[in-house]
Amino acid sequence: MKTTFKAILIFSISLLHFNVTAVNAETYEEFKKRLLKKQQNQTQQFNDFQSAQNKAFYGYLKQQWEDFQVSQGKPEDSNPKPVEIPKIKISKKPVPLKIIRPNPQPNKFQPPPPPVVQKPTKITSYPIKVSFFSNPVHWQGDAKWQKWRQTHIHRLSNNSIADYWKAFSALNSTLILKQLNKTSQQLNLNDWGKIKLLSDFGRTLNLSDNQTLLTLWALLNKDGYDVRIGYHNNSAYLLYHSKQRLYSLPYFKFNNKRYYLYSLQNTKTKKIKSYKGNLNASPKALNLQLVHPPMLIAQKAKKHNLSMQWKDTKYEFSIPIYKSEISYLNTLPQQQLKNYFKFTPSKHISKSILPALRLATNKMPAIEKVNFLLRFVQTAFPYATDDQQFNYENYLLPDETFYYPASDCEDRSILFAWLITQLTPYQVIALDYPGHIATAIALPAEFAPSGKKYIFQGKKFTVTDPTYINSSIGMEMPQFKNTTPEFIAIN
Numbered sequence: 001m002k003t004t005f006k007a008i009l010i011f012s013i014s015l016l017h018f019n020v021t022a023v024n025a026e027t028y029e030e031f032k033k034r035l036l037k038k039q040q041n042q043t044q045q046f047n048d049f050q051s052a053q054n055k056a057f058y059g060y061l062k063q064q065w066e067d068f069q070v071s072q073g074k075p076e077d078s079n080p081k082p083v084e085i086p087k088i089k090i091s092k093k094p095v096p097l098k099i100i101r102p103n104p105q106p107n108k109f110q111p112p113p114p115p116v117v118q119k120p121t122k123i124t125s126y127p128i129k130v131s132f133f134s135n136p137v138h139w140q141g142d143a144k145w146q147k148w149r150q151t152h153i154h155r156l157s158n159n160s161i162a163d164y165w166k167a168f169s170a171l172n173s174t175l176i177l178k179q180l181n182k183t184s185q186q187l188n189l190n191d192w193g194k195i196k197l198l199s200d201f202g203r204t205l206n207l208s209d210n211q212t213l214l215t216l217w218a219l220l221n222k223d224g225y226d227v228r229i230g231y232h233n234n235s236a237y238l239l240y241h242s243k244q245r246l247y248s249l250p251y252f253k254f255n256n257k258r259y260y261l262y263s264l265q266n267t268k269t270k271k272i273k274s275y276k277g278n279l280n281a282s283p284k285a286l287n288l289q290l291v292h293p294p295m296l297i298a299q300k301a302k303k304h305n306l307s308m309q310w311k312d313t314k315y316e317f318s319i320p321i322y323k324s325e326i327s328y329l330n331t332l333p334q335q336q337l338k339n340y341f342k343f344t345p346s347k348h349i350s351k352s353i354l355p356a357l358r359l360a361t362n363k364m365p366a367i368e369k370v371n372f373l374l375r376f377v378q379t380a381f382p383y384a385t386d387d388q389q390f391n392y393e394n395y396l397l398p399d400e401t402f403y404y405p406a407s408d409c410e411d412r413s414i415l416f417a418w419l420i421t422q423l424t425p426y427q428v429i430a431l432d433y434p435g436h437i438a439t440a441i442a443l444p445a446e447f448a449p450s451g452k453k454y455i456f457q458g459k460k461f462t463v464t465d466p467t468y469i470n471s472s473i474g475m476e477m478p479q480f481k482n483t484t485p486e487f488i489a490i491n
Contacts, residue, residue, distance in 0.1 A: 026140065043055075043237075054165075054169040057279050058169070059162075061158060061161055061275065062158065062159060063275075064158070066273065066275070067271050068271065068274055069250040069252060069270065070252050070270050071252065072444075073246065073248050073249040073252055074248065075334070076334070078267065079388075079435030080435055081387075081408055081435050081436060082435070083385060083388070085467055085469060085477075086469070086479075087120070088140075088470040088471055088475070089470065090470050098314065099313075100315050101316045101317070101445065102317065102356035102357070102359040102360045103356065123231060124147055125142055126140065126141040126143065127140055128140065128145070128205070130204045132187070132196070132296075133327055134199050135294075135297050135324065137187075137197070137200075139179045139183075139201070140175070141176065142172055145171060145175070145205075148205065149205040149207065151211070152211070153208075153214065156231040158275070161214065164214050176433060180198065180219070184197070187294050187296065188292050188294050190288055191286040191288060192288045192331075192332060193294060193328075194220075195216065195220075195238070195286075196331060197230050198212075198219060202216060208315060209235075209263075209265055210231075210236040213229070213238050213262070214229060216238055217229040220240075221279045221280070224283060224284050225240070225283060225286060226241040226286070227240045227286075228240075229297055230272040230274035231272070232269040233269070235267050235269070237269075239252075239259040240286050241259050241285045242260060242285055242333075243285045244287075244335045244336065245335065246260055246288070246375060246391075247334045247336075249271070249333055249334075250268065253272075254276065254300065276281060289339065289342065290335065290342060292343075293325055293328070293399060296328070301320035302320070302323060302403075302405060303319070303321075304319045304320075305318050305319075306318075306402075309379070310372055312377060315360055317380070318352070319349065319402045320348050320349075321402055322348070325346060326400060326403050337410055337430070337432070337437070337488065338430070340397060340414050341414055341490045342490075343397050343418075345368060345397070347401050349398060349399055350422075351404075354422055354423065357373065357419065360372070361373070367473060369423070369447060370420070370464065370473055371423065374465075374466060376419075376471070377419070378412070378467065378469050378471070381406065382405060382410065383408065384406035386408055387414055388406075389404065389406050395411065395414070396410075396414070398414060401415050409437045409438065409466075409467040409469070413430055413467075416428075416439055421490070424441075426441045427441070428441050428442075428490055429456055429461055429489055429490055430439070430487070430490060431463065431485040431488075432485050432486040432488055436477065437461060438464070438465040438467065439464050440453075440464060441461060441464050441473070442460065442462075443462055449474050451476070452476040452481070454484075454487070463476045464476050465477060
């Protein structure tokens with residue numbers, strides 16, 4: 001037994017020595033050629049797999065499609081909001097007001113330029129310049145992409161869409177997707193930004209709305225997303241599944257997942273024809289998380305002037321607003337309210353209002369500082385419900401609240417919560433009443449503020465309502481005093 005094991009060991013060592021000698025005998029050039037050949041074989045295998053996958057999907061699209069019933073999404077909160085909001089009367093003495101314009105920056109504020117979207121160094125035959133909310137984006141396509149603009153689809157059907165997919169499969173989609181993902185990183189875009197960017201890409205190619213949506217569908221499929229295409233009355237719809245629950249949008253359900261309809265024509269339909277399969281075995285849902293605004297090239301700023309009165313002093317503020325950014329934010333689908341509290345406003349907003357408010361409140365005691373910020377949000381912005389201003393429910397991000405003529409309760413709560421997190425050390429939560437949103441702050445016990453409090457996660461939070469005009473810490477709107485709100489954690 002020992003002899004046999006020894007023989008095997010000697011043979012193994014000899015074989016190992018042979019292999020090492022063989023590798024050492026291989027020149028560097030031979031090694032590179034062998035490695036290159038291996039990579040080429042792997043690339044060919046991947047291309048063969050993709051070709052087979054494209055052919056299989058083409059055959060599937062040729063089969064009979066089905067009709068799906070479309071549901072019309074509803075707002076997150078359908079309770080009516082107060083049209084008239086209560087206002088606490090403050091006795092004012094007829095004394096002249098001091099006017100203060102807090103301006104810690106003596107020079108005119110200039111927002112930092114966004115990262116420049118570099119033109120590709122490798123120039124191919126077809127330059128593509130996309131205008132994305134007035135932001136120039138330079139891409140490159142090849143000869144096949146140049147010819148793609150000449151492709152037409154006149155009548156939508158499962159056969160014509162399958163043929164469109166077959167023709168698209170011959171394009172170098174990787175060329176466009178690499179540039180799409182790079183631009184998305186440079187411009188700070190989430191997956192909704194990708195949809196809007198590809199929509200503008202289609203317009204740059206002079207594609208029809210239907211062709212743009214078909215190209216968008218094909219590219220997103222190639223990028224691994226959970227998207228489908230559908231049509232009704234010769235109008236195409238991109239159907240996408242989102243990680244986030246969306247509201248007030250048409251959708252249909254399949255496999256217990258919602259697919260939302262995206263149309264360039266804003267057409268409405270109660271049914272849609274589509275298919276059940278999917279190109280990818282494990283497609284990824286679109287991530288529409290609200291985190292940061294896009295990094296767009298700043299156009300000419302529009303100054304939004306705000307003012308408020310605190311005691312015997314009038315404070316005036318000037319905020320730069322950029323229309324291209326607002327135009328983009330206006331396209332965002334409505335999500336759950338809690339997601340809006342996670343949003344970080346633009347740098348030009350932060351660098352103008354935060355230093356000014358710090359300067360105005362730096363000598364105030366803690367309670368007075370919070371009350372000052374409350375009064376700022378309560379009185380510097382006119383109040384109007386979304387129905388009055390937009391004719392539909394529209395949650396505003398802080399950048400939008402500074403831009404639009406008016407705001408309502410959730411807009412003010414989102415803005416006030418952000419100011420508290422930036423200018424104080426206190427934790428803040430949102431209070432969700434039926435038809436109304438307010439906030440509450442966890443203040444240190446030594447301040448012992450009076451007024452309405454709620455317990456959340458073992459802490460006492462004192463009500464702070466940015467919509468209850470002239471109210472202070474602890475004051476709750478009279479119509480909600482007997483209503484216990486739901487709590488939304490923020491920070």
